[in-house]
Amino acid sequence: MDKKIGFIGCGKMAQAMIGGLIDSNLIERNNIIVSAKSNETLLKVKALYEIQTLQNNVELATKVDYLFLAVKPDLYPTIIDEIKDSISNHTVIITIAAGITLEGVEKSFGKEVKIIRTMPNTPSLVREGMSALCHNKIVTDSELNEVMAIFNSFGKCEIVNENLMDAIPAVSGSSPAYVYLMIEALADGAVLQGIPRKQAYNLAAQAVLGAAKMVLETELHPGELKDQVCTPGGATIEAIAELEKQGFRSSIIAAMERCTTKSSALGK
Numbered sequence: 001m002d003k004k005i006g007f008i009g010c011g012k013m014a015q016a017m018i019g020g021l022i023d024s025n026l027i028e029r030n031n032i033i034v035s036a037k038s039n040e041t042l043l044k045v046k047a048l049y050e051i052q053t054l055q056n057n058v059e060l061a062t063k064v065d066y067l068f069l070a071v072k073p074d075l076y077p078t079i080i081d082e083i084k085d086s087i088s089n090h091t092v093i094i095t096i097a098a099g100i101t102l103e104g105v106e107k108s109f110g111k112e113v114k115i116i117r118t119m120p121n122t123p124s125l126v127r128e129g130m131s132a133l134c135h136n137k138i139v140t141d142s143e144l145n146e147v148m149a150i151f152n153s154f155g156k157c158e159i160v161n162e163n164l165m166d167a168i169p170a171v172s173g174s175s176p177a178y179v180y181l182m183i184e185a186l187a188d189g190a191v192l193q194g195i196p197r198k199q200a201y202n203l204a205a206q207a208v209l210g211a212a213k214m215v216l217e218t219e220l221h222p223g224e225l226k227d228q229v230c231t232p233g234g235a236t237i238e239a240i241a242e243l244e245k246q247g248f249r250s251s252i253i254a255a256m257e258r259c260t261t262k263s264s265a266l267g268k
């Protein structure tokens, strides 16, 4: 793709997307520019990804076709105020922050701007990201297709209605954190039984990866896949019975409700 892509903010999420994007070869390194507050971050990112870096958000905003705002939600008004007079009317703004709405971004710019609101996740770094996107009316089909190609280069993406965007962190933006917790717990349980720590992480992580692939590739209902593992009178159903007793599913659903409420509040 022959477009310039900029990132204002180059923390964990921006670096995950940049790493995946570079690996995919969709865009040449010299078409990716980042700016960040800390010079230390910029030096690190330049060394790691061999991309252009700037310490000036305004200069970056004038140079790119697709501009990711990869800062914390509370910084959005400040950053938009800084760049609003510098972007051209063909620039597409891509937001990645929880709770930041299309209307809120339009209001901060105070003029008609092309905006795509997204919610990515950090597995983008290994090109297994999952992102959700929605956009305002003035984004053209060809711009949307290009942005979807960018997100598909480091994983998969889905278009959703904006009224569902606050629920996306809970299911895919934040959920890698719950899965890491589960992998850590599985490994701790294995270590408790005497399995060496490194082997325990490999066993646990590969089992989670394999289970996820089974859901995606067989398209069988997760309950049916669970039933295939549970031998009647066997060991697995003992574990399932204990998980149900401890509220495994209901604790995940309750955690997701809190995550959704907080995501919505972060933009206010």
Ligand SMILES: NC(=O)C1=CN([C@@H]2O[C@H](COP(=O)(O)OP(=O)(O)OC[C@H]3O[C@@H](n4cnc5c(N)ncnc54)[C@H](O)[C@@H]3O)[C@@H](O)[C@H]2O)C=CC1
Pocket (backbone or CB within 6 Å): 008, 009, 010, 011, 012, 013, 014, 035, 036, 037, 038, 041, 057, 070, 071, 072, 073, 075, 096, 097, 098, 119, 120, 121, 122, 173, 174
């Ligand atoms: N970490 C994650 O898993 C995900 C994060 N997000 C969203 O991504 C955004 C960034 O989150 P992280 O990357 O985790 O945070 P982070 O703290 O790792 O990165 C924030 C970046 O903003 C930069 N920054 C701060 N002030 C700046 C300024 N005035 N000008 C330019 N850059 C500035 C910092 O130098 C840093 O590079 C948040 O809005 C978050 O909601 C979305 C999905 C997943």
Ligand SMILES: O=C(O)[C@@H]1CCC=N1
Pocket (backbone or CB within 6 Å): 098, 169, 173, 174
């Ligand atoms: O924790 C957060 O607020 C961000 C949104 C999704 C993942 N991290």
